[in-house]
């Protein structure tokens with residue numbers, strides 16, 4: 245593979261993979277890494293040795309994706325593993341997540357930073373309960389692009405009708421889940437059909453190969469909507485003679501664009517000011533957009549610090565001490581009804597009480613259960629929180645940063661839940 | 667090459683975000699500084715994250731005593747240029763105090779002993795966060811590592827029970843005696859690091875460029891020779907043009923036969939290479955789970 249180091253633009257795509265055990269997820273990833281020459285000689289040697297030790301006939305590319313001793317011993321994936329590969333067009337980060345229901349939380353974790361989700365389906369089995377579950381999680385986390393790979397086409401004689409039937413079933417699921425941009429590709433991960441090279445066995449398929457697709461799919465520039473949002477992480481005060489009165493607000497733009505001269509409102513104090521300068525290191529820049537880590541100075545000496553949010557006067561977020569979320573429970577200790585937790589929304593922290601569990605999702609059937617209000621590990625439910633002070637936030641659909649939060653247990657300090665604001 | 671390489675920009679934005687979270691969430695903060703390229707990149711990112719202020723972290727070097735002379739000089743100069751505190755703790759002191767026993771034999775390395783010295787330093791200095799240059803592409807146990815990686819009161823990592831880490835909300839809360847390791851360049855590959863060094867014109871120790879050095883071959887790896895190293899009877903020392911691909915403890919750092927004089931040449935070489943960076947690290951060849959085991963014990 246040629247790496248372009250000649251200065252041309254190369255973008256970054258983060259994707260997550262989900263599939264049930266034996267659908268061929270590891271084989272697909274192994275093939276991508278292998279064909280893009282991202283498996284190095286010493287890793288290959290290592291794989292060959294391990295495969296032999298485990299008594300396998302062929303070198304098992306799926307061993308590449310299991311990182312921990314327990315995973316190798318038990319032959320399962322427990323936690324998200326991150327993989328990297330690049331083609332001349334793009335660099336890819338794969339969050340490889342376990343597909344089993346008892347690891348739903350890890351799927352949610354992997355999906356939280358993904359631009360695209362890959363869901364594998366065994367062509368012999370078609371749409372199963374877990375396919376619905378994986379699709380639901382991808383849509384819950386607001387992943388725009390979902391690629392359904394109908395795998396093991398070699399085992400169904402590369403049949404177009406089989407593919408079409410599954411595609412129609414999937415289209416109904418995608419429709420119900422309001423998935424914006426679903427795609428369907430027939431592949432054989434094992435033989436390589438339509439993974440990197442177009443398949444000679446499926447000339448009826450006119451679409452892109454899997455790799456070509458992920459190389460060319462448009463990455464939505466701002467994942468976080470158009471409303472300008474700037475959460476302050478920390479205040480920079482050099483207190484040196486050269487920068488005596490300097491007071492810079494460090495943060496990463498969470499939506500829209502900011503420019504010097506822009507009028508802003510600082511939340512929660514509601515004080516108005518204007519942007520004096522925007523810096524990236526020593527460089528003064530003309531604008532900062534979603535994703536940029538910058539330092540902003542203001543025209544007035546006003547009170548702002550970690551947890552503050554800069555927004556334009558005409559485009560305010562929601563302000564409330566009651567917040568509705570779709571929550572995924574992560575902890576072994578179940579949710580305590582009316583329990584107290586710490587809530588973190590971007591850099592802003594408060595205390596909160598669980599006011600109500602409104603309904604629980606059966607993520608295999610997409611049914612809502614209004615009778616069960618218990619929440620244990622891997623459960624997904626709609627809940628209402630009451631916070632100790634009003635928070636400023638956006639719906640998750642509009643902004644993944646100002647619209648997401650975590651709940652932290654005060655005594656163990658652990659992250660017990662993740663929430664998407666509805 | 668140009669700085670406006672989109673993927674490098676995004677990786678930089680992410681790393682700076684993480685650095686600033688560390689500054690905001692912790693008290694006693696250090697960058698684990700080995701003098702290698704990854705830790706030099708960390709320092710560069712910290713400079714960018716907090717300008718015009720001084721970086722809010724001290725540098726902590728766990729010195730095995732088996733150094734390339736030049737890295738120490740580089741380290742001292744960098745610390746004084748930044749005006750930050752440089753803390754050095756020595757593996758030799760841990761050995762003298764009986765905290766750890768020195769490995770013997772030809773493959774003896776102080777790599778594992780470093781964990782003890784590091785954990786002692788963390789306790790002594792009341793460090794609650796140590797920023798490291800670990801990357802997920804380096805090794806399979808590292809592929810599972812969080813950005814904010816929790817360590818219990820014994821300094822241990824529990825890979826099967828890591829805190830979930832969603833979006834970019836990093837939870838650094840902890841109980842007394844616990845600490846965090848933070849890895850801002852988790853998502854960078856070796857090639858990304860080199861391309862970044864090139865695009866930002868970051869100064870590196872000259873060891874990374876081609877130079878003449880006495881080396882010998884052990885199994886498939888070329889190791890730099892130093893007077894205190896024990897050789898096997900079949901091993902022969904010879905001098906040739908090499909450069910370092912990583913810099914760490916001299917006893918386990920492999921060198922690459924190379925004539926690369928510029929960053930452009932190094933980047934081309936890395937892009938074409940077929941062996942991982944850690945393939946040249948003798949310490950990882952010991953067993954399938956060597957890294958996982960060391961990390962559980964408190965390694966970098």
Ligand SMILES: Nc1nc2c(ncn2[C@@H]2O[C@H](COP(=O)(O)OP(=O)(O)O)[C@@H](O)[C@H]2O)c(=O)[nH]1
Nearest residue numbers: 264265266267268269270271306396432433434
């Ligand atoms: N015939 C055929 N077998 C496949 C294909 N993809 C994967 N397999 C086989 O299916 C089994 C499970 O694959 P694996 O990648 O380990 O599944 P995972 O559990 O989803 O990671 C292995 O024996 C693979 O060789 C395919 O496209 N065709």
